[in-house]
């Protein structure tokens with residue numbers, strides 16, 4: 001009888017052990033499912049391009065699950081070094097919808113656009129079709145799939161010719177080309193969608209994004225290249241005959257245009273702060289717009305002479321007539337971004353930006 005009882009106790013102990021270990025397994029599985037779900041999934045649309053590929057790296061290193069969507073129209077597959085890659089055009093609603101269902105992203109960073117001002121003047125359809133219709137498609141797919149957080153890459157071009165500098169967010173928005181207008185239209189769509197459908201958005205207006213990833217893994221590869229710093233670097237490497245300055249009679253210290261250059265890593269850091277805004281409950285600052293720049297400017301001549309000094313290379317500089325639509329000075333006020341997003345450019349010296357390109 002006693003033996004029987006002892007036997008029963010052993011069986012009970014065995015059963016308890018079995019159930020405890022099964023229970024602990026279930027708890028562990030649930031915790032890991034929970035932690036996996038805590039790892040937010042971010043779609044980086046246009047993530048094979050210059051800024052997007054840097055963003056994918058920053059987001060992945062910050063612990064986000066990154067999925068890059070790109071149609072490779074101006075981007076490069078080999079620039080996608082972080083996260084998964086999905087070949088997708090934002091105008092393809094069926095494909096987009098399938099990807100939103102597959103991954104169920106928590107937020108979208110929307111870098112995909114055409115962005116060559118002169119091309120937008122001769123082919124505005126291309127710009128409105130991709131930048132506006134494509135974005136409408138993307139936003140509708142987001143809403144259909146209950147993804148309500150989007151960071152949109154806008155531009156200083158929405159302001160047109162500045163009435164004052166530094167340009168703050170309140171500055172009148174009067175774009176002077178179809179590219180700038182396409183971006184302003186999306187800004188307005190975002191505002192309307194936020195009112196009507198509770199979409200949370202952050203508009204980030206970049207001034208001149210510049211510089212490369214410090215580890216040398218990623219770079220800027222626009223074709224054709226239209227940005228000043230990569231063009232000067234091509235001249236320094238001997239890959240182009242000369243560098244042209246368009247206009248030397250502007251009302252600036254040395255007669256050449258002044259621009260605000262912001263390191264791509266600083267831009268990416270601002271985007272990570274933006275994601276925090278979405279994911280930290282209580283911080284009700286979403287659905288807002290921010291100018292992202294250094295807050296200071298450098299003239300074309302200053303940038304050229306700094307590149308010559310830092311690379312120790314001389315190259316030919318030719319002076320040309322002004323181009324139409326080039327404002328003398330474009331400098332961002334980053335006060336709002338600094339107050340609300342804790343945005344501080346860490347690589348604000350032009351030397352830092354140039355050194356990352358060498």
Ligand SMILES: NC(=O)c1ccc[n+]([C@@H]2O[C@H](COP(=O)([O-])OP(=O)(O)OC[C@H]3O[C@@H](n4cnc5c(N)ncnc54)[C@H](O)[C@@H]3O)[C@@H](O)[C@H]2O)c1
Nearest residue numbers: 046048049050051071072073074075089090112113115209
């Ligand atoms: N580079 C700058 O200085 C600067 C300044 C202001 C604003 N911006 C904005 O920042 C964003 C990124 O600029 P970037 O310099 O990295 O440009 P980029 O051309 O290098 O990257 C854009 C990416 O979007 C992709 N893309 C374009 N249309 C697409 C579509 N329909 N579907 C899917 N993918 C598509 C391209 O293939 C490319 O990989 C753009 O929206 C641009 O307007 C850039």
